[in-house]
Amino acid sequence: MKTFIQNGASLTVAAPAGGVTSGSGVIVGALFGVAATTAAESEALTIATVGVFALPKLATAVLSAGDRVSWDATNHRCDAPGTGRYPIGVATEAAGNGAGTVKVRLDGVSTVAAS
Template sequence: MKTFIQNGDVITIPAPTAGITSGDGVLVGNLFGVAANTAVEGEPAEVATTGVYTLPKATSTVLALGARVAWDNATKVVTTPGTGRYAIGVAVNDAGNGAATVSVRLDGIGTVAS
């Protein structure tokens, strides 16, 4: 197809302000993904928009398998959906109070703060 560019599971973007580190959650506008490489601001960066990733979680947040999750861009952690947070997918494991991470299946769709 003449207009096809790529599947979109991993896309290349300019690294945002302050750059990114491989494995970090990245929010640029309404696009959320996980950095596949480390890049300084403005350099090409690969960002995965689908798949399952272990991401940092607000330690006091309790998430059950299958729970909708959101990204808190101020603190750079996964938490429950709420005002000012960006829906990103679902938890694929239980992550209780005190847990520092949760595995998340990314939706791969554009997001907006609720």
């Protein structure tokens, strides 16, 4: 197909302000992804936009398998959906009170902070 460029499972973007470390979640414009490498601000950075990843979460957030998961860009962690948080995917396993991570299947679609 003449117009096909790539499948979009990973994209190269400019690292956001402050840079990012490998394995960290990152918002770049309306994209959410997981950094494949560590990159300083404005450096080329490959992010995974689909797949299942273990990401940090607010320890007191209670997420069941199948629950929607949002990204808190201020605190760089997952949380339940809420104002100011970016929808990113669905929990693939329960992650209850006290758990520091949640396994998330990324949606791979553009996102915007909930109002």
